[in-house]
Amino acid sequence: MADQLTVAGGGKTGSFSYDILWRDSFSALGDALRQIPDLRPGRICIVSDSNVAELYMAAVRRALEALSASVCEWVFPAGEESKTLATVTELYGFLIERHFDRHDLLIALGGGVTGDLTGFAAATYLRGIDFVQIPTSLLAQVDSSIGGKTGVDMAMYKNMVGSFHQPRLVYMNTRVLETLPDGQFASGMGEVIKTALLGDPALYAALQTEAEKIRERDPDVMAGVIRACCAVKADIVAQDPTEKGVRALLNLGHTLGHAIEKCRNYELPHGQCVGLGLLAAARLSAKRGLIPADLAVQIRDLLQVYDLPVSAGDVSAQDLLLATKSDKKMADGQIRFILLRGIGQAYVDKTVTDDELLWAAASVLSRSQTDTQEHEDMTQADTKEHGDRSQADTQKHDDRTQNTAAAGK
Ligand SMILES: NC(=O)c1ccc[n+]([C@@H]2O[C@H](COP(=O)([O-])OP(=O)(O)OC[C@H]3O[C@@H](n4cnc5c(N)ncnc54)[C@H](O)[C@@H]3O)[C@@H](O)[C@H]2O)c1
Numbered sequence: 001m002a003d004q005l006t007v008a009g010g011g012k013t014g015s016f017s018y019d020i021l022w023r024d025s026f027s028a029l030g031d032a033l034r035q036i037p038d039l040r041p042g043r044i045c046i047v048s049d050s051n052v053a054e055l056y057m058a059a060v061r062r063a064l065e066a067l068s069a070s071v072c073e074w075v076f077p078a079g080e081e082s083k084t085l086a087t088v089t090e091l092y093g094f095l096i097e098r099h100f101d102r103h104d105l106l107i108a109l110g111g112g113v114t115g116d117l118t119g120f121a122a123a124t125y126l127r128g129i130d131f132v133q134i135p136t137s138l139l140a141q142v143d144s145s146i147g148g149k150t151g152v153d154m155a156m157y158k159n160m161v162g163s164f165h166q167p168r169l170v171y172m173n174t175r176v177l178e179t180l181p182d183g184q185f186a187s188g189m190g191e192v193i194k195t196a197l198l199g200d201p202a203l204y205a206a207l208q209t210e211a212e213k214i215r216e217r218d219p220d221v222m223a224g225v226i227r228a229c230c231a232v233k234a235d236i237v238a239q240d241p242t243e244k245g246v247r248a249l250l251n252l253g254h255t256l257g258h259a260i261e262k263c264r265n266y267e268l269p270h271g272q273c274v275g276l277g278l279l280a281a282a283r284l285s286a287k288r289g290l291i292p293a294d295l296a297v298q299i300r301d302l303l304q305v306y307d308l309p310v311s312a313g314d315v316s317a318q319d320l321l322l323a324t325k326s327d328k329k330m331a332d333g334q335i336r337f338i339l340l341r342g343i344g345q346a347y348v349d350k351t352v353t354d355d356e357l358l359w360a361a362a363s364v365l366s367r368s369q370t371d372t373q374e375h376e377d378m379t380q381a382d383t384k385e386h387g388d389r390s391q392a393d394t395q396k397h398d399d400r401t402q403n404t405a406a407a408g409k
């Protein structure tokens with residue numbers, strides 16, 4: 001399989017073209033940067049979080065010292081709490097003290113938090129300097145490092161302030177996933193499943209057939225998964241760099257996912273909340289008869305295979321609805337919910353009602369509600385397709401369905 005892919009596009013923010021490279025160490029980084037025409041940085045600042053810096057800063061620094069005599073490091077405390085203007089302001093101060101100018105370069109070494117905040121600093125420092133993404137989390141390798149969305153959170157509002165600013169290069173060292181904690185690997189798998197659902201049926205099939213190897217982080221199989229995700233994202237970004245249309249599909253699972261993230265006070269990693277949002281979107285799609293009900297069941301099972309939660313825990317559907325409303329206002333007062341017509345067939349739906357949102361939110365709150373809904377959906381669908389469900393199961397769910405209906409949902 002190719003060890004590089006080009007992301008290219010154009011539009012209001014100008015045209016861009018950059019490579020995603022896959023290597024098994026950091027040693028080729030200097031050479032890769034030398035290949036980029038018009039990129040001749042005097043100074044380089046490597047931005048990383050406290051966890052990743054400890055593991056990989058030295059190797060990245062060594063690789064960059066072959067390119068520039070002036071390489072410095074700037075490390076912030078790991079975690080979403082650091083994705084703020086205050087952190088970026090500290091970084092601006094550091095760059096100013098070291099006389100960084102427009103020809104200099106920032107390197108984002110880390111997960112999505114590092115990429116988003118470094119990219120935002122690069123977009124705004126001196127009205128824009130170059131930056132390079134070296135994504136180290138699975139989530140960043142399959143999603144956040146590509147496409148140029150940068151930004152920070154404001155209080156409890158995610159990504160409220162930001163800018164589109166494309167990196168000059170995305171350099172992935174495939175070995176770094178070895179050190180990623182399990183919960184973070186699962187979080188990345190949430191975005192992988194999202195990508196498969198919205199744009200790649202073959203990847204979706206591989207997630208079923210290669211589950212064991214993926215769970216073991218088999219390097220060859222993971223390389224295929226990551227490349228497939230990057231190809232989907234690169235294609236969508238090329239068509240719509242600034243999210244005026246098709247790029248919105250990448251938000252599959254994110255309306256409720258962000259709401260869950262917020263209502264759970266950011267205790268659950270982003271991709272885990274996205275997984276819950278995907279499940280809610282799949283169930284709503286099944287409820288509307290857009291996809292067979294057993295596909296929603298299969299998606300729930302797939303989330304579980306990858307250790308992703310299928311219940312959002314201690315939050316209320318009403319609170320989730322309220323949290324989506326703050327998103328709703330931002331989208332010109334109209335909610336843009338992404339639904340599925342099949343695997344690889346996501347679409348933006350502007351007709352989702354509050355009742356439907358409440359239903360979708362409730363569907364990922366507790367086990368009993370979950371079972372009830374799946375049964376409800378299944379009774380609406382062609383029952384022949386679900387012959388493997390036992391009579392006893394059906395009876396058990398029937399009672400609960402009636403209770404839910406009586407409660408008026
Ligand atoms: N810009 C975009 O298009 C986009 C897309 C999706 C998500 N995001 C953003 O990305 C962020 C989430 O990204 P994330 O999940 O990577 O979070 P993160 O950057 O906080 O990384 C998760 C954790 O894993 C650690 N880590 C990362 N790589 C590691 C490695 N190789 N070994 C050991 N530990 C490692 C980090 O230190 C951190 O503790 C959110 O803020 C989300 O909004 C942005």
Ligand SMILES: [Zn+2]
Nearest residue numbers: 191254270274
């Ligand atoms: Zn996401």
